[in-house]
Amino acid sequence: MDNSSKCNYATDILIYAIDSRTNDNCRGLPQKYFSILLIKRDKEPFKNSWCLPGGFVKQDETSFEAAMRVLKKETNLTNIYVEQLGIFDEVQRDPRGRVISTAYMALIDKNSIKDKLSENACWFDIDFDEKDKVINLNLENEDKIKVQVSKKLINKEANQYLYSLKNSENIMSDHGLIITRGIIELRKKAETTDIVFNLMPKEFTIGELKQVYEIILGKKLINSAFRRVMGPKIQMIEEQVKTGGHRPSNLFKYIGKEKE
């Protein structure tokens, strides 16, 4: 076998979580933010830009194992939801030469992180705006990262779109595109599965759950309909929580669908 098809093989992992920060309004609930963990690069190429946690895949491991290794290093977590997003293999995506990367998406409950983040890691708030043909993604914390992705329908039957990077600032190569694809995938699954519960703590109120669904789906939900749908999937716990100047709420845990 000759060398003509040899590529450097890397992995990148999207670590999404929900951040909860108190509001100005003393009676209101804390506001929730959808966020992603990024790393500040300390060497070339893209020095001082932000990038996804990741690295090269070793000869004796799969990209999944490599992604788990990176995840554990950054968050010290194991046993969480991880899904393969796909491969990113544009010829020119890395200035160092041909580097292809398998991207994974992880969903975590931020409260479960006990250790301090590494010095160059940082959670960014996600502002995601999907229009007909363009997606604007803004990530904000220490830095402001702007990404623009164009969206083109390529198969009407299967509702298949082609996403491609238009601009990106302060972020390595195609990582803005990968993040966008992850959010789209998450949104899609949020509408058809209970994937969102992977972002929740073990115990939560229905109000919190609804907040998280609203952030992920990018739209307001109807209260009673939401409760009706969630009802069979969750179970009340004895304890209650008093969160401010309003009626206290019950805590629930996820139990899955009643029948299947």
Add this chain to the structure above:
Amino acid sequence: MDNSSKCNYATDILIYAIDSRTNDNCRGLPQKYFSILLIKRDKEPFKNSWCLPGGFVKQDETSFEAAMRVLKKETNLTNIYVEQLGIFDEVQRDPRGRVISTAYMALIDKNSIKDKLSENACWFDIDFDEKDKVINLNLENEDKIKVQVSKKLINKEANQYLYSLKNSENIMSDHGLIITRGIIELRKKAETTDIVFNLMPKEFTIGELKQVYEIILGKKLINSAFRRVMGPKIQMIEEQVKTGGHRPSNLFKYIGKEKE
């Protein structure tokens, strides 16, 4: 950059189509079969086994471009539905050394193939049986290929399963697993999108369309409900077809949903 993460990079393409063969019953409709195109290997490793069309990815092309190149070579088709299925990168999957492969799934209308298949290519009928924890896949034509895949729930919330190869006969390395994953993906999309129309000719009867849906979904559908759902997506054409000892049927074409 050292050589420690260099992999041979390949692509494999699942080419699915519907085959239509006349029945014993002179009044009945021709029976439809779900089928896949395989290639008989003429060299080691796995000489005389069957495998997916594929090959190595060149330095100046993406895996998608490589897959399109293979697809054109085997079928002389372009401009058809193709979707990335994911990467298969188990360390031991190829005896020649580390070879990773990005798999694509293509759906075609078999009637659109005008050229003769290459000598070592052959369409296999698919018999797919998904049980609770095991999937049995049998492919039949010149040879009989048997594949057994185990299925394990790994995330209840997202309805995420891990599929792994248990046995496979007459087929190269993990290609039986890749085919299985493709069928599962197709089934899932058949329930939520109009992806099935990619397997249909431009003009078809509702009966034919229903037959194809029934093969893909692996279950019988209710006639009137099927027509009700398909109604807004299709449009009648002037011509009719007389297909046997029964009322002639109208021809339809796909137009997509009325409103969106």
Add this chain to the structure above:
DNA sequence: TGAATAGTGTCTGTGAGACAATATTAT
């Protein structure tokens, strides 16, 4: 008291499942 959220009730329309009934052709 009133702001803010928690939780319940109810009306209505849509859409799927089930099944019945009619239509048309070739043998």
Add this chain to the structure above:
DNA sequence: ATAATATTGTCTCACAGACACTATTCA
């Protein structure tokens, strides 16, 4: 006539959207 499929109609039930109403807490 009869087998086989095409096509239409209709009844019921479940469920989602919409919105109103009650409950409870703290400032």
